[in-house]
Amino acid sequence: MKEVNKSIPKKEGMGLSFGKPAYADDLAPQNTLVVKILRSPYAFARIKNIDTEQAEKLAGVKCVLTHKNVPRNIVTRAGQGYPEPSPHDKFVLDEYVRYIGDEIAAIAAEDEASAEAALELIKVEYEVGACTGF
Amino acid sequence: MRIILTINNINKEVEIMPGDVLYDVIKKSGVSSVKKSCGTASCGVCTVLLDGKPIPSCSYLAAKADGHNITTIEGIQAEADMVGGMMNEEGAIQCGFCTPGFLLTVIAMKRELENPTEEEMKNYLVGNLCRCSGYEGQLRAVKRYLEVSR
Amino acid sequence: MKIKEYIKPVSIAEAYELCSKGAVAIGGGAFLNLGERVIDQAVDLSGLDLDYIQERDSHIEIGAMATLREIETSSILKENFDGVLSKTAASIMGVQVRNISTIGGSIYGKFGFSDIITILLALDAKVELYHACCMDLESYLNSDMDKDIILKIIIKKNVSHAAFESVRKTETDFSILNAAAALVDGHLRLSIGARPGKAKLARGAIGFLDIVEASEAGTTLAVLASEELQFGSDIRGSEEYRRNLCKTLVKKCVQEVLQ
Numbered sequence: 295m296k297e298v299n300k301s302i303p304k305k306e307g308m309g310l311s312f313g314k315p316a317y318a319d320d321l322a323p324q325n326t327l328v329v330k331i332l333r334s335p336y337a338f339a340r341i342k343n344i345d346t347e348q349a350e351k352l353a354g355v356k357c358v359l360t361h362k363n364v365p366r367n368i369v370t371r372a373g374q375g376y377p378e379p380s381p382h383d384k385f386v387l388d389e390y391v392r393y394i395g396d397e398i399a400a401i402a403a404e405d406e407a408s409a410e411a412a413l414e415l416i417k418v419e420y421e422v423g424a425c426t427g428f
Numbered sequence: 429m430r431i432i433l434t435i436n437n438i439n440k441e442v443e444i445m446p447g448d449v450l451y452d453v454i455k456k457s458g459v460s461s462v463k464k465s466c467g468t469a470s471c472g473v474c475t476v477l478l479d480g481k482p483i484p485s486c487s488y489l490a491a492k493a494d495g496h497n498i499t500t501i502e503g504i505q506a507e508a509d510m511v512g513g514m515m516n517e518e519g520a521i522q523c524g525f526c527t528p529g530f531l532l533t534v535i536a537m538k539r540e541l542e543n544p545t546e547e548e549m550k551n552y553l554v555g556n557l558c559r560c561s562g563y564e565g566q567l568r569a570v571k572r573y574l575e576v577s578r
Numbered sequence: 579m580k581i582k583e584y585i586k587p588v589s590i591a592e593a594y595e596l597c598s599k600g601a602v603a604i605g606g607g608a609f610l611n612l613g614e615r616v617i618d619q620a621v622d623l624s625g626l627d628l629d630y631i632q633e634r635d636s637h638i639e640i641g642a643m644a645t646l647r648e649i650e651t652s653s654i655l656k657e658n659f660d661g662v663l664s665k666t667a668a669s670i671m672g673v674q675v676r677n678i679s680t681i682g683g684s685i686y687g688k689f690g691f692s693d694i695i696t697i698l699l700a701l702d703a704k705v706e707l708y709h710a711c712c713m714d715l716e717s718y719l720n721s722d723m724d725k726d727i728i729l730k731i732i733i734k735k736n737v738s739h740a741a742f743e744s745v746r747k748t749e750t751d752f753s754i755l756n757a758a759a760a761l762v763d764g765h766l767r768l769s770i771g772a773r774p775g776k777a778k779l780a781r782g783a784i785g786f787l788d789i790v791e792a793s794e795a796g797t798t799l800a801v802l803a804s805e806e807l808q809f810g811s812d813i814r815g816s817e818e819y820r821r822n823l824c825k826t827l828v829k830k831c832v833q834e835v836l837q
Binding site for chain 2: 310313
Binding site: 429467478481484489491492537551 | 581583586604617620668673677749
C-alpha cells in the first residue's frame, strides 16, 4: 500500500505548464501546408454538382479533394484501439452529407489565407432532402 | 502595417495585416506557450497579459496592441514555476492545453487582488475553462500558492 | 471578421469624419470573431481619451471606452446606484473579456443579450454622441445613429435604489433573460432584456404600481410585465420559459428596489 493515497506529479506536467512545444501545431515544420475543410450547411443533402476549378487555379493552392477524387474507402470516426472494434461506416468524402458541418471538400494550401480564399471559390449545387427514416 | 510589441520585455517590430489578431502575431514571433481554442473569447486558453491585465489574445486586434507590453508564461518563469508545480502536485494538469493561460490569470489575480476570498478567486478565474482535470485541483493549488506567497 | 484598413485617429472630429463615410468604429473588439463581416476601414477609438469614469455633483459620466472591468472595480460606481452597475459588469463572462469590452461597444452593438443595456435603461442613462449630442438610451436604441460616435454615458444621481437579476446556463454564458429595476426620482423603471430581443422598458406594468398593495407589488408587476412584453425562442430558451423567468426576475428586482 505504498502508493495508495499518494499524489504523483505528472511527468510532463511542468513542460505543459510552461507551454513547451507539445501539440501538433507546435511541432509542424515551417513549410507545412494548411488544410481547410468546406462543410455542409444542410442537415441532409446530395451533392448534385461540385466545381473546384477556380479553387485549384488560385495561387498557393496545392490540392483540392472532393468525393470525386478520393478513394472510396470506408473509415471509422472512432479510435478505440487496434483492432478497431467500432463500425467502419463513413466514407472519407461522400456524395451525400448527413449533418450540418459534414465534410464536402478539403483544401491544402501554402497558407491559411489562400486556403480560406479557395474555400469560397468552390461551387456546390445541393439537392436538399428531408432528414428522415433513420 | 508595422507595429512595435514588447513581448516579455523584448521590443519586437513586426509586420502585420490590419485584421490580424494578437494571438497569431505572438505565435508567429516564436512564442510557443500561447494556445488558441474557441477563437471567440469564451474559453481563456489564449490569455496573455496586456500591460499586466489578462486579455483574450484571439479576439484582440494586434494593431491595438501597438506600443504595449505583452507578457506570456515565458516572461514570468519564476512565478509560473511555483504555481505550475503546485498545480502538478494537486493533479490539476491533464492535457495541459489550458494551463499556460490559467497560470497567467492566476498570477495577474495575485498582483491585482489583496487576500481574495474564495468567491473572488472564482469570479476572477471563471473565464479560464478546463475540459479535463476539473476545477477542484486548480482551486487547491491556487489557494496554496496565495498562502505560500503572502 | 476581415479588416482591410486600420486607422487610429487622434481626434474625435477625425474619427467622426471617417465613420460618417462608412468606416466602422471598434470598441474592445471582443466579438471580432463572431461574424464573417468584411470591414473596409476599422476605426480604433482608443486614442481619444474616452476611457474614464468621473463623478460630478449631480451625475456620473462614463467614457465610451471605459472597460467593463473598470466599471466593475470603480469605487465611484460601487458607491452609487446600490453598486448595481458594478455588479452587473462583474457578472459578464470572464475577466479577460471584461478587460477589453467597453461600455460604448456594449451599447453601440444594441445586442439583445446585453446585460449592460438592461441596467442602463432602468437607470435612465443618457448617451452623448459627437454629432447628435445627448439623448435617452431608449431613443438611441430605437434610432439609426450607427455612424455617430458615442462619447460618454451619463447617469443622474437621482437613483435611490437599483437591482439587476439574470439567469444563465453557465457563469460565462449570455443571459437567457435579464431584468433590472431602479427608482429614479422616486419613479420605478423596469427593463427586461435578452428576451432574446434587445432590452425594453415595461411601461404598462409600472403604471399599476400606485394601485396595488405594497406587499403585492412585486408579484403583480411581474405578471403584468410578462404579459406586456414580447418574448421569443432561441438556442438558450423558449418563449414560454422566458415569460416564466420574467415573472421571477422582475419580482426579485421590484421587491429589492421597493424595500
